[in-house]
Amino acid sequence: MISAVLILNARGHVLISRAYRDDVDPRSIASAFRSQIIATKVSDRSPVKTVGSVSFMFVRYEEMFLLAVTKLNSNASLVFEFLYKLIEILKAYFDGKLTEESLRENFSLVYELLDEIVDFGYPQNCEAQVLKSIITQGGMKDVKPHELSQRLKEMTGAVSWRKDGLKYRKNEVFLDVVESVNMLMSAKGSVLSSDVSGKILMKCYLSGMPECKFGLNDKLMLAAEKRKGSGRKSYKEIDIDDTNFHQCVKLGNYEQDRTISFTPPDGEFELMRYRITDNIVPPFRLLSPIVREVSKTRLEVQVTVRSVFNNRLFGKNVVVKIPCPKNTAKCKIHVASGKAKYKAETSAMHWSIKRFPGDTEFSLSAEVELISSTLEAKKWSRPPISLEFQVPMFTASGLHVRFLKVYEKSNYQAIKWVRYVTQAGSYENRI
């Protein structure tokens, strides 16, 4: 498994390293990483590379490399999952900011974490919530033996993600359904592929060891309920292609009758992810955009965006990015609504509309002047127009939370809140 974990800066200098096995030396690993992977630009073209007998696997985060090395035929997906988990843990400890500086300031804490979460290269418990109970920045001074053994039971136990004995005055649960719409449209306006990858995020402030049950308007779940005779109301049914759950969800139950039951971790976590490809309503459409190369030095652009959701709703922070060639000199842009500007660093016009009501159309027209170059320029690759947006209280898939039940020994009433938002994933329209 993992022989060593290193965090390096963009130039490949070690910020922190921890060897778990004797078969590698972090110092020579770092220099091999610099010469074989950063200098050769392999880092841009593959996340895995074996040099000699050492295999490097790395991810990038904010100008840093998180690198794991192994000399065995290790499980690569596990290693990458672990590296992402490590980012998550460090962020949780550093108030969401993982930077070179925060690593340097907290090096002893990071060492302590690296010692706890991996043993001999085998990842151990990596739940930040639980780790915080035994690794604290201030040191654990007044922990009674009884309490400690309880914490350790959490570390290793069946419910490794939740501490026992939590108490809240107000028992509250917040559910956020966040859908990212991925859409690819051809230049002719036909949808090449579209899907929704959704997340259900949960914020739990619940006392004790609650047992939650959760229902969606999933076709199969409704069918299962009907079989049992418990389905009462009729809902618009949706077809979920696939779901992934947080480890707290009892997968056996789900497989059996599609019920989602779990004991949630405390605080914020991602309960589930899902993917839907059928019957998606993409909230925005580009109506036959025109990007015409009139001459070698001039481009004409005409873009109309239409919102296709209920007019009681509205889109937020809509940004339409219209790519221009690298040799763009000047853009004359006219927009009916919002603001538009050419940004040289992305070689694109950014047209942003703060509030975009449902069922309306806005247009942009522009003339782009190009610097004529004497070199015979390579043909412009015409990258796609991309969209960013958020539409609150709307799900592109039609997914809908039917119920969330909370059972606890003490029988308290939990207050539940549900929010929906649809945002753009990779939303591209070719031109």
Place this chain on the structure above:
Amino acid sequence: MSTPAKGAPGFFSSQNKRSEINEWRLMLSNEKEGVRKDAVKKVIAAMTVGKDVQMLFSDVVKCVQTNNIELKKLVYLYIMNYAKTQPDLAILAVNTFEKDATHPNPLIRGLAVRTMGCIRVGKIVEYLADPLRRAIKDKDPYVRKTSAVAIAKLFDIDKQMAIEQGFIESLHELLTDPNPMVVANAVKALSEIAENSEQVTLDFTPDIIRTLGAALNECTEWGQVFILDALSTYNPRDEKEALEISDRVVPRLQHANSAVVLSSVKVILRMMRWVGNADEVKNLSKKMSAPLVTLLSSEPEIQYVALRNIDLIVQRRPGILAKDIKMFFCKYNDPIYVKLEKLEIMIKLASERNIDTVLLEFKEYATEVDVEFVRRSVRAIGRCAIKLERAAQKCIDVLLDLILTKVNYVVQEAIIVIKDIFRRYPNRYEKIIGTLCANLETLDEPEAKASMIWIIGEYAGNIENADELLEIFVETFHDETPQVQLQLLTATMKLFLRRPEVTQDLVKQVLKLCTDESENPDLRDRGYVYWRLLLSDPAAAKNIVLAEKPVISDDTSTLPKNILDDLINHIATLSSVYHKSPELFVSDYKKKSSTLPNRSPSPPPSQSNQDVFGTSQQQLPPPTTTTNKSTDLLGGLDELLGGITTTAPIPTSRQSHPSDDPFGLDSMMMPDSNYQQSSSSPMVKSIPKNLLLSAQKGQGLEIYGAVVNQQGSIKYSLSLSNQSQQTLTGFAVKFNQNCWGLAPTGPLNCPALYPGQTENVMLPLGRQSQANTTKKNNILQVAIKTPQFPQPVYFQDKFNMTVLFENHGKLGEQDFLNAWGSLPDELATELVPTQPGWNKEDVRGVLAGHNVFYVANHSDQTAVNYYYSAKFVFDGQEYVVVMELMFPNGSNRFNLSVKIADMTFAAVISENISSLLLQ
């Protein structure tokens, strides 16, 4: 305390450092714990940036006497770092470790056991055993889960001790621990130990499998992966158990962690091998497809691993994602490595139903920025054309559109793939040649030029100005690469043979350029071959150069079956990412039987050769000299010479890692692979003669003999001895028809044999085209008569098949690998001894003397494997034999595995080769 360094930064840095160290030393012995902790922190900070602080070892170790866990951990960290260089000092810490291992705080007990295992100093190991034994039985699961891992560490330091002291059994016991995390760590530790040791095996009982299944529901995501990976090596007893295990694992496909999903897929794919029920198989396949697609919404690196695995899975079960091709469309912002893999999978999933959409995608990609991606997209179009016959026209149309873009590298790539399309569908699309020729001047890459020239040569008859076109290239002949030059030579020949009247000057010019002015031996040789062919027999030249070429085939499922099997067993691991078996990149990978392709020895060919010899006597044809295979050889000449004709250089998925050697040839092929040259080795042993006919059965004639191969001519080396009372004269010999067409090509030149006399004779043998190929064996049935005998005497001889091996049987490494992969399961022998005192070189020499050629070797911890190849002709067909001789270390016995397209030969070959090595 003062800080003296403050005033003089950098001046006396060594002094500076010394004072810093002294300052820390004082702080480390300060009575306040807070100060000590700060000091240790400073020391470790210095250690992190690479400063040498080991002189503080004893001072730091003293600080371990504390109840402050944070401080203790820091001290332990320091000890771990320096224990290796300061083993004597590390012993100072032993006391502390032992004490901490019985500390009331389980966190500290765990920490002590964990850290002790990381200190790889021999002396410490002795002290580790007792605390470890206690830790295994600790009441706190945190300590127990740590102890399981500590056993793996101990094993890594001292295998013998770990086994002798019963720690492996302890691990087995921990498998049934009530705590799921303990179980998971124990499984992982045990799996890794078993992977690296001969003495430990991972034999799960069905009970343990059930316990593991139960723990699967409760442990951490990593623990689930450990358990699943272990399950994926388990062989269920029957279909029922296989289905039970699958059912337990299926829910894991919904897990958010991609490693859990992929390892579940691995288990299910393995269990499916035991499932015969088609509905169940279909059902399980269906359950895997959506989760596999979902992996595409994870982080790019995870997507990459998933895509490499999906590539394997669709090769095994093409139906599994047939409907999901759209999910593999590239997004503009996907990293390049994700895009290239998606492309590869799109080609694999392309079908006549979806080809229109797919082509539109590829065409779109061909306009993107990344040159490699663009080229691969263009090639993808060509590969689809080759894969899907009915879509070929559509693909060609797209390629022609792309050529019109005039983007230099797009055009060149398109021409290269169009050449492949021509090779796949000859004489079907030559209408487009005009368009291609219009782009002649843009070509500047050798491969594209060579392809274009090949097309011109191949269709010289249809291209009116072919000579002019070729002349363009001839003008710059000396600047071209050998690849282009060779192609140009062949193309000119083709043109000349089709239109001799107008191209005489051109062909002369090119032949002269190649033979007189070129330094390249290949080019010169080919030039001479052509030249002489033209001089001696223009008609033959035509037959050879313009011979029909074999059609190339679809290469989208590139991995041979047994390699694919092996890789599927390794889903989610690096092996599956590289599409390479682990032994090819892990330095000391133990070859475990579970990862090997199934070696199922096929039964030896039945040898009921009690052919009634008498009846077939009339069938013995007159001995004639046969022309052997010459026509065949020449027919294939263009194949050999035409350059491009070897399978088209379509990139495969492997090329995504140009520097990665997909089959680990580096490690496998030793530099001495051209050893074959040293056949001057004195070790060339002849085949010993056997008693063929006893005097008793032979009316007093005793014959010893063997078929031998002397520099390519096959002879029967006979030793005739007259044990009778009369003189024997006028010997005549006849062979019964045999599958090889072997027959004497001359008389048996044996002088009169007086009673008691022995004579050695060589009977020349030849291969006739007529042969009775129904029985494939190595048996010769021979009749000998003399006027003195009332009737002929008969004997039969099992000759050594290696005498029929061709002297060009040496395969290149790549060809060998291809052959090994594409041939059916091998036939493996038990350990066979070699001649005492022979070393591996001797073996190599002996085999080379018998046209069994060394290709490569590969050694690992346990054995050295030598790879050999040979070729022979049977029934007008050439057969390739590939062999692996595995010598376990330190043994001069070997395992021989033989692979050949027709396995009925394998037993004979394996027996014959073994006999060569023990005489």
